[in-house]
Amino acid sequence: MTEVTDNIHTTQEQIAELEQQSGRPRGSVTLIAVSKRQPVSKIREAASAGMRDFGENYLQEAVEKQQQLEGLYDLIWHFIGPIQSNKTRGISENFDWVHSVDRSKIVRRLSEQRPLHLKPLNVCIQINLSEEETKSGATSTQAAELCALTDSLENIRLRGLMAIPAPTDNREAQRDNFIALSRLFDTLKSKHPSMDTLSMGMSNDYGPAILQGSTMIRLGTALFGPRPS
Structure with missing residues (x-):
């Protein structure tokens, strides 16, 4: 068993325990392997261990990996990085999910650019929990407007919310951030029934995130180890 395989199995066991603690059925949390800056060989290892969901931050890097892995596994690709306007066509053509939508444009x-022969693109609205101007993401008010817009457009499907809370050692502040996002999710979900995804939790905080309702976590170093420099 490789280190990557061992890490995946250990993490899946921890997720199952957290699901049980939060009163949810096993399998209710989707694990995304964040493979940015990781070699294709490690993605193959993870796929061989049963992983199917992979997250990438950079379009060109992701497309090169997808081409090398084409036909080998039935993989689901998630774009989780900041989105530049000139990258939207490539993202719409090559990904199944986008987690980082934060503006109407x-x-x-x-x-408009999602190919018609593909299934609708799954979209999560990125939330700026701190509402700092220097951070990516929509405010709570903007999120409501974005959800309404996304729900009205063709070729895409509104699935939920995503957030990247500021790193903190303060467990109470961490929990409060997750609770705030979970409450916003519940409010918006009542107006948009297609919303079923709360994408929050990374390698250093996925435990508290799951306990506060996360349905999708994004782990990189916890699975693959440190990224190559």
Whole structure:
């Protein structure tokens, strides 16, 4: 058993325990392997261990990996990085999910550029929990407007919310951030029934995230180890 395989199995066991603690059925949390800057060989290892969901931050790097892995596994690709306007066509053509939509211009372009022969692109709205101007993501008010817009467009499907909370050693502050996002999710979900995904939790905080309702976590170093420099 390789280190990557061992890490995946250990993490899956921990997720199952957290699902049980939060009163949810096993398998209710999707694990995304964040493979940015990782070699294709490690993605193959993870896929051989049963992983199917992979997250990438950079379009060109992701497409090169997808080409090398084409036909070998039935993989699901998630774009989780900041989105530039000139990258929307490539993202819409090569990904199954986009987690980082934070403005109307981007979601309109993704809708217009999604190839018709592909299934609708799954979209999560990125939330700026701290509402700092220097951080990516929509405010709570902007999120409501973006969800309504996304829900009205063709070729895409509104699935939920995503957030990247600021790193903190303060467990109470960490929990409060997750609770705030979970409450916002519940509010918006009541208006948009297609919303079923709360994408929050990374290698250093996925435990508290799951306990506060996360349905999708994004782990890189916990599975693959340190990224190559």
